Amino acid sequence: MSTLEITKGTVVNRRQFLATTGGLLLAFSFEDNHHAAEAQGLPGTQVTGFVRIGADESITVLVGGGEMGQGIYSGLAQGVAEELMVDWETVQVGPVAAGLSWLSGGSTGIRRRLTSMRTAGAAAREMLIAAAAEQWGVLPSVCSAAHGMVTNSITSETLSYGSLAVRAAAMPVPSAPPLVPSSAFRIIGTSVARPDLPSKTDGSAIFGLDVMLPDMLFAVVKHCPVFGGTLRSTPPRPPGATHVVPLGNAVAVVATNTWQAMEAARKLEARWNFPAGYLNIDSAVIRSQAQNLIVNGPAVVAESRGDVAGAFAGAASTFQRNYYVPYLAHCCMEVLSATVHYDGETCDIYAPTQAPNAVLGAAKAVTGLPADKINVVPTFMGGGLGRKFEVDYITQALKIGMALRKPVKLMWPRPEDMQHDQYRPMALVRVRAAMDASGNITGWAARTATPSILGQRGPLPPSGVDSQAVEGLVNLSYGFGSRLIEFARHPALVPVGFWRSVGASINGFVTESAIDEIALATGADPVVLRRRLLAADPRSLAVLNAAAELGEWFSPVPPGRARGIALVWSFGSIVAEVAEISVPVAGTIKVHRVSCAVDCGMAINPNSVEAQMQGGITHGLSAALWGEVPMKAGRATTRNFSNYRVLQMRESPQVDVRIINSGAPLGGIGEPGVPPIAPALANAYARLTGRRVRSLPFFPGATMGDD
Amino acid sequence: MYRININGQDHDVDVDGETPLLWVLRDILGLTGTKYGCGIKVCAACTVLVNGEPEKSCGFSVAEAVGTSVTTIEGLSPDRSHVLQQAWIAEQVPQCGFCQSGMLLAASALMTEYPNPSDSRINDKMDNICVCGTYQRIRAAIHRAAEG
Ligand code: FES
Ligand code: FES
Numbered sequence: 010m011s012t013l014e015i016t017k018g019t020v021v022n023r024r025q026f027l028a029t030t031g032g033l034l035l036a037f038s039f040e041d042n043h044h045a046a047e048a049q050g051l052p053g054t055q056v057t058g059f060v061r062i063g064a065d066e067s068i069t070v071l072v073g074g075g076e077m078g079q080g081i082y083s084g085l086a087q088g089v090a091e092e093l094m095v096d097w098e099t100v101q102v103g104p105v106a107a108g109l110s111w112l113s114g115g116s117t118g119i120r121r122r123l124t125s126m127r128t129a130g131a132a133a134r135e136m137l138i139a140a141a142a143e144q145w146g147v148l149p150s151v152c153s154a155a156h157g158m159v160t161n162s163i164t165s166e167t168l169s170y171g172s173l174a175v176r177a178a179a180m181p182v183p184s185a186p187p188l189v190p191s192s193a194f195r196i197i198g199t200s201v202a203r204p205d206l207p208s209k210t211d212g213s214a215i216f217g218l219d220v221m222l223p224d225m226l227f228a229v230v231k232h233c234p235v236f237g238g239t240l241r242s243t244p245p246r247p248p249g250a251t252h253v254v255p256l257g258n259a260v261a262v263v264a265t266n267t268w269q270a271m272e273a274a275r276k277l278e279a280r281w282n283f284p285a286g287y288l289n290i291d292s293a294v295i296r297s298q299a300q301n302l303i304v305n306g307p308a309v310v311a312e313s314r315g316d317v318a319g320a321f322a323g324a325a326s327t328f329q330r331n332y333y334v335p336y337l338a339h340c341c342m343e344v345l346s347a348t349v350h351y352d353g354e355t356c357d358i359y360a361p362t363q364a365p366n367a368v369l370g371a372a373k374a375v376t377g378l379p380a381d382k383i384n385v386v387p388t389f390m391g392g393g394l395g396r397k398f399e400v401d402y403i404t405q406a407l408k409i410g411m412a413l414r415k416p417v418k419l420m421w422p423r424p425e426d427m428q429h430d431q432y433r434p435m436a437l438v439r440v441r442a443a444m445d446a447s448g449n450i451t452g453w454a455a456r457t458a459t460p461s462i463l464g465q466r467g468p469l470p471p472s473g474v475d476s477q478a479v480e481g482l483v484n485l486s487y488g489f490g491s492r493l494i495e496f497a498r499h500p501a502l503v504p505v506g507f508w509r510s511v512g513a514s515i516n517g518f519v520t521e522s523a524i525d526e527i528a529l530a531t532g533a534d535p536v537v538l539r540r541r542l543l544a545a546d547p548r549s550l551a552v553l554n555a556a557a558e559l560g561e562w563f564s565p566v567p568p569g570r571a572r573g574i575a576l577v578w579s580f581g582s583i584v585a586e587v588a589e590i591s592v593p594v595a596g597t598i599k600v601h602r603v604s605c606a607v608d609c610g611m612a613i614n615p616n617s618v619e620a621q622m623q624g625g626i627t628h629g630l631s632a633a634l635w636g637e638v639p640m641k642a643g644r645a646t647t648r649n650f651s652n653y654r655v656l657q658m659r660e661s662p663q664v665d666v667r668i669i670n671s672g673a674p675l676g677g678i679g680e681p682g683v684p685p686i687a688p689a690l691a692n693a694y695a696r697l698t699g700r701r702v703r704s705l706p707f708f709p710g711a712t713m714g715d716d
Numbered sequence: 717m718y719r720i721n722i723n724g725q726d727h728d729v730d731v732d733g734e735t736p737l738l739w740v741l742r743d744i745l746g747l748t749g750t751k752y753g754c755g756i757k758v759c760a761a762c763t764v765l766v767n768g769e770p771e772k773s774c775g776f777s778v779a780e781a782v783g784t785s786v787t788t789i790e791g792l793s794p795d796r797s798h799v800l801q802q803a804w805i806a807e808q809v810p811q812c813g814f815c816q817s818g819m820l821l822a823a824s825a826l827m828t829e830y831p832n833p834s835d836s837r838i839n840d841k842m843d844n845i846c847v848c849g850t851y852q853r854i855r856a857a858i859h860r861a862a863e864g
Contacts, residue, residue, distance in 0.1 A: 202808065209813030210801040212749015212789035216814060219748035227743060266731070267752075268739035342753055342761065342814040342847040391751070391814030392847055423754050616808055620853070624811055627849025650758045650845060659839035661851035714758035 032063040032174035035133050035182070060089055060133050066171035068093070068157070069101045072126075083203045084613045085126045091189055091196040092130030094154040095170070102204045123613065123675060131186035133177075140177035141168050191611075198670070200616035205389070217361030217388045220348040222416035226251060228409050229270040230402075230421050231277055232259040232429045235643035237284035237502055244280070249273035254412045259429075261409045261419065271422055286502075287643030292435075295501045295640065296333070299437035302458035303331065308497035309473040312483040315491025317443075320452025324443035328527055332440065332519040333704040335637040337433035337508055338647055340655065343391020344426040345402040348418040349410030355382045358407070361390040363397040371400040375407040394628075395507035399431055427653060428645045431506025432638055434460045434478070435499075436515045440523040442489075448531035450542070451490035455482050455519065458497040460505045473498070477507070481516030481577060481684065486549050487524075487542040503640060509628060510680035513579035517684030518633075518691070518705065521575035525692040526701065535574055535692065536562055548671050552576060552583045552606045555667050560587025560604030570601065573692030577684035582609040582676030586626065588662075588689040592697060596708060600630060600662040603686065608669040609676040618678050619666040625682020626664050631655040633687035635711035654711040720781045722747065723791030733779035737771075738762045740778045741788060749789035749817045753845065760844035763818035764788050770825040789817035792824065800824055803861040811848035818844050823858050832862040 059071040070086040086102040134154050141159035142149040151162050158167045191197075208214035233239060243255045250273035252263040260279050264270035289295075302308070321327060348359040356376050362368050365387045372383045390397055406419040421429070436459035443452035461475040469475055474496045482494045508514060524542075528535040536557045543550045553576050557563065566572055569591050576585035587604040605622045612618040635654040639646045647653045687705060695701045717730050720737075722745065729744050736755075741747040741764070750773055753761030757775040764773045765787040792798045796805075800823050810816045819842070826833055826841050833841070838855050846854075 200808075202805070205813070206805055206808060206810050207796055209810040209816050210804045210820060211792065211796050212747070212817050214813055215748070216751075218752065219742075221746055221748065266735075266739055266743035268735050268743070269732075271755075340847060342751075342759075342812060342845070344752070390812060392812045394847075420752075423756075620808065620811060620850075623852055624849035627851065628847065631847075649756055650754050651756060655845055655847060656849070656851070657845060658842045658851045658854070661839075661849070664852055714756060 032061055032065075032171075033133060033136060033177045035060045035129055060093070060129050062133060062137070062170050062174040062177070064171050064174050066157070066169060067101065068095055068099055068170070069103070070126075071103050082205055083201055084617060085122055086204070087196045087201060087613055088123045088126035089130035091194060092127045092186075093134050095157045097196055097201045099157060127188055128186065131188055132183050135183045135186045136177040136180040137170055137173050139180040140173040144168065144173070144176065197613055198611065198615070200614055203614075203617065214389050216343050216391045217346045217348070217359065218343055218391070218418075218420060220359040220388060220418060222348065222350055225348070225416040225418055226263050226265065226413060227267045227270045228254070228261045228263045228406075228417050228419045229267065229274050230256070230259050230261050230405060230419060230425055231274045231279065232425055233281040233283075234428070235281065235283045235287050236290055236504060237287065238281045238643075241280040241282055244278055247273045247276040247278070249276070252413060253277070254409045256405050256408055259405065261405065263409065263413065263417065267420060274422075283643060284502075290502055290640050290643040292335070292640045295435060295499070295503075296437065298501070299435070299458040299499055302497040302499060303437055303439045303456055306497055308456050308495035310493065311472075311474045311479040311496045312492060312494040315452075317452045317454055317491045317493040320443040320491045321441070324451065325446040326444045326531075328440070328442040328444070328523070328530065330440055330523060330526060330703060332438050332522060334436050334515050334518060335705060336435045336503060336505075336640065336645075337632055337636045338427050338430045338638050338645075338653060339392075339394045339396035339433075339508060340427065340650075340653060341390070341392030341394050341396055344423055345396070345421040346419055347403050347406035348416065349406045350416040351376060351407070351410040352414060354378075355384070356407070356410070357384045357386065358403065359386045359388055360403055360406075361388050361393075361397055362400075362403070363390070363393045363395070364400070367398070367400050368403050371403050372407055375404055376411060394509045395511070396430065398507055423650070424648045427638075427647045427649060430638070430645070431504045432645075433508030433514065434462060434505040435501075436478070438482075438516065438519040440519060442523065442527055444527070444531065448533060449490070450487075450527065453487075453489035453492040454494070456495040456497060457482060457516070457519075458499050459515070460499045460501050460503065462505050462507060462511070464498060465505060469498075477512045479516070480512030481520060481579065482512075485520065486546045486578060487539075488545055489542070503645075509625070510579055510683040513577055513680070513684040514629070514632070514687075517575065517577035517579070518687040521577065521685065521688030522691050522701075522703065525573065525575075525688065525695065529695070539574075539576060548608060548673060549576065549578070549583050551669055551671070552585045552608050555606035555669060556585035556587050556604055559606060559665055559667050560589065560602075562587060571693045571697035573689045573694070573696060575685040575688035575692060577681070579681045579684055580677030581674060582607060582678065582681040584622070584681045584685050586685040586689045588686065588693045590690065590693045590697060592694075598634065598690065598694065598707065600660070600690070602663045602665065603689070604665050604667075605682065606667045606669060607678070607681065608671045608673065609678050609681070610673040611670045611675060612668045612678075613675075615668055618668055621678040622666045622682040623664045625680065626686045627656050627661060629683040629686035630660075630662075630690070633690050633705055634707050635709075637706050637709050651714050652712050654713045718778045718782050720778060721785045723787060724785070729778060731778060733777060735778050736774050737764065737776045737778055737781050737786070738773040741773065747788050747790050751814055751817055753815070758845070759815075759818075760822060761815050761818045763821045763844065765821055765825055768825065768828060770822050787821070789820060792820060798824070799861045799864065800827070800857065803857040807853045807857040807860060809850050809853040809857050811850055815844060815846040815848070815850075819846065819850075819854055823854065823861075827858065827862065833858060
């Protein structure tokens with residue numbers, strides 16, 4: 010198996026792919042558990058994947074959505090290969106060009122699409138069998154498929170898929186081909202090697218920043234430093250630049266290489282209009298506004314069950330605490346970039362994107378060209394983390410491309426990437442709990458004051474609740490007697506967006522810290538308390554117990570260390586993590602090991618699930634320990650990794666992962682590893698030091714390097 | 717005009733002498749395996765080997781590179797046969813992959829000096845950033861490579 014995608018010189022686009030003839034080509038949709046549909050002519054925008062069996066015996070699977078390291082290519086192609094009865098090593102995998110693609114995010118890539126991919130593989134298999142039966146003049150029922158061959162069970166004759174492909178293309182597409190029973194899986198559920206990895210060991214994988222076109226120019230962006238500000242007038246072209254292109258809230262500086270463009274941008278003299286009230290974009294102001302919202306509202310009810318007021322009135326004891334999390338940057342390893350070639354009649358866009366369809370939409374809007382004149386080529390992403398859903402950088406690249414009418418690559422230098430992010434929102438959350446005399450939680454109330462991601466992208470639903478903001482607060486499986494969850498929308502103008510695990514990254518910390526505090530206050534063991542609360546939820550209980558076992562929760566802790574545990578539901582998966590830490594020097598934390606249990610229904614590729622847990626935990630640790638984007642005078646004050654510290658090798662703990670295949674509907678794996686680690690860390694820290702951290706990060710103001 | 721030797725081949729490049737080697741490699745020579753991550757010598761995504769020593773190419777000018785021999789990820793092996801590349805694939809190290817060129821070159825320099833490095837040696841010597849969090853697998857892959 011190998012990738013045919015975006016390695017050097019072989020950027021495959023849809024037209025080239027469809028133009029290749031001589032075989033069976035199925036295009037299919039991922040929506041509604043769809044059946045395969047024949048790709049005669051150009052498929053509509055619902056079509057989001059392809060399976061091709063070439064007369065040359067090649068087997069190709071093209072998958073919509075983007076690969077940013079989460080293993081989506083292999084996960085989905087595994088489903089096709091399983092049903093098609095071919096060996097994994099014979100399958101080539103690559104991305105579908107837009108507008109036949111879907112969003113990668115919300116961890117939906119694999120979970121929503123697997124059945125469709127399997128059905129497509131099964132349909133192709135049935136068509137190949139039908140073709141063989143016709144050729145032999147026998148019934149399809151006497152033919153069977155395995156290892157890329159169809160066998161006639163009467164004569165033991167065989168025909169290869171390649172030799173059948175052309176005939177198979179004329180067969181009717183079965184609408185409900187039988188699927189392989191899970192007991193017979195050969196490929197699904199196994200740790201097949203990811204097809205994109207070899208190209209990521211020799212520099213040949215093409216990321217967005219690596220796209221090179223003949224006669225290309227290089228642009229960098231310089232934004233108005235203040236959020237919401239605008240350019241007063243087009244500034245003069247600085248020395249070294251070939252062009253400047255005004256972009257409303259920014260200027261593009263163009264040169265013949267990236268370094269020249271960055272040097273010229275340093276000399277740019279741009280004048281800006283700052284919006285009214287910009288000085289209120291300030292972390293201290295934002296936090297005090299949140300404090301006011303927590304106390305005085307207004308707030309809307311996101312979830313209400315039972316008699317919370319009665320529970321508090323009759324409580325033997327109560328608990329109330331506030332928890333705070335800051336704005337976070339995405340800080341993908343690869344900064345934002347996009348390459349555009351616009352010639353007035355057609356437009357090619359090469360982009361690292363989690364949303365190829367949104368890129369197509371942006372291209373239609375900016376260029377006015379019809380979809381069939383626009384070619385979107387998704388490249389590998391050097392991390393997406395939710396930032397590459399957005400199209401702000403795409404729109405800029407399109408405008409520059411139209412102004413220049415030459416191939417041009419736009420890059421956001423790291424400071425621009427950090428200072429003009431769409432940040433993980435800050436949040437201040439108040440939790441209250443009522444307990445009866447035996448320490449049972451009879452009432453649970455939480456109110457969050459946080460900016461609305463959805464509200465910055467359109468009107469909120471009639472309820473006025475941003476579903477993203479209350480993820481991890483509502484529909485908790487814990488057996489609280491009654492509950493009331495409220496959302497108070499914070500008006501801060503800082504742009505906010507989807508950050509790996511979204512609301513769960515905020516509210517997992519809140520809920521799991523509060524549960525731990527209540528356990529300590531009532532003298533209960535945190536695992537035992539959670540077991541009581543999860544008595545009616547065997548699936549969650551199993552995850553909790555698996556993490557506790559793996560992390561040796563009930564065994565003595567080595568001297569100088571402590572353990573903390575947390576469990577969070579997100580994206581259809583359940584993850585529990587035990588962190589074992591020490592504090593070798595005041596002001597630091599050493600994380601010795603993290604033990605993680607995950608139930609994502611079924612692990613399509615266990616090795617990828619493990620990798621995503623390891624990655625999510627690392628990402629969550631960076632955020633918990635140091636992650637914060639302070640706001641001052643209308644701007645983000647982070648510049649670079651120098652004042653946005655992230656985990657390095659020496660801080661990276663051993664992470665052990667136990668996977669539980671519960672058979673529940675497939676859950677996501679890209680995001681759910683993140684949320685439990687911050688509270689697991691805070692809970693361990695409280696046990697070790699007696700100090701409860703309710704405001705993240707643990708160590709604000711951390712720096713790296715000597716800048 | 718500066719003459720620089722990259723992966724055993726001489727190239728004459730006509731740029732400002734201050735231009736970081738990173739951008740010469742990427743934009744002039746098309747060797748895009750070397751990555752930009754920060755531009756301030758912190759992330760090490762831009763790591764190359766200069767006379768066998770790891771160097772952050774975003775802070776190393778083309779003028780300084782004259783007279784040295786530079787190895788980029790494209791020159792680590794012609795066919796992914798380097799023991800570290802093999803180990804990287806065996807351990808399924810990369811996630812997004814963006815940091816991995818720098819990681820591989822830093823690891824190869826480390827192993828030249830310490831053929832069988834301990835975890836603490838690896839932790840000490842490799843300051844490359846991987847936002848995806850592949851550190852644990854990198855340690856495992858280096859051990860695998862060391863064992864041959
Ligand atoms: S780009 Fe050179 S160290 Fe980050
Ligand atoms: S693999 Fe993505 S940054 Fe290292």
